[in-house]
Amino acid sequence: MHEFGIAEAILAAVEKRADGRRVCRARVQVGALLRVAEPSINDAFAMVSEGTVAEGARLDLVTLPVRVTCGDCGSVAMSVDPHAVCPGCGSADVDSEGGDDLVLESIQLAEATYVPGDSRGDRGDAGRSS
Structure with a gap:
C-alpha cells in the first residue's frame, strides 16, 4: 500500500x-x-501519526490534474484520471x-484551552492585575 510512504512524507x-x-x-x-484515495490516505495517516502532534488529525485532499497531450490528434486536456485517454479522439496514445x-497546503492547529497573556500584544496575563 503506497499510501503509507505518502502519509509519512505528509506527517514530516x-x-x-x-x-x-x-x-x-x-x-x-x-x-x-x-492515485491516492482519501479514505486510504486517512487510514494510513492515522497509523503513522500515532503519538505525534498530528495524532487524530484528518487530511483533506485536493487532487491536482495531469496534463495529457494526444499523440494522434494533438489535443491537450487536463484530467484527474491517471489512466486518461484523449477526450477529442479517444486515443490511448497520450503523453x-x-x-x-x-504539497502540504495548510494545517489547522487545535485550539488551546488556555493561553496566558493578552492576545492584543500585552505580555502580561490578562487575568492578573499588576
Missing part, C-alpha cells in the same frame, strides 16, 4: 510546520498520478505531464 511536513503544536487537520494537494505533486 506537518510536524515541521506545526513546530510542536497540536494539529487537527491538514490540507494536501496530491497529483492525480499518485502526460505533471500530476505527481505532493
Whole structure:
C-alpha cells in the first residue's frame, strides 16, 4: 500500500510546520498520478501519526490534474484520471505531464484551552492585575 510512504512524507511536513503544536487537520494537494484515495490516505495517516502532534488529525485532499497531450490528434486536456485517454479522439496514445505533486497546503492547529497573556500584544496575563 503506497499510501503509507505518502502519509509519512505528509506527517514530516506537518510536524515541521506545526513546530510542536497540536494539529487537527491538514490540507494536501496530491497529483492525480499518485492515485491516492482519501479514505486510504486517512487510514494510513492515522497509523503513522500515532503519538505525534498530528495524532487524530484528518487530511483533506485536493487532487491536482495531469496534463495529457494526444499523440494522434494533438489535443491537450487536463484530467484527474491517471489512466486518461484523449477526450477529442479517444486515443490511448497520450503523453502526460505533471500530476505527481505532493504539497502540504495548510494545517489547522487545535485550539488551546488556555493561553496566558493578552492576545492584543500585552505580555502580561490578562487575568492578573499588576
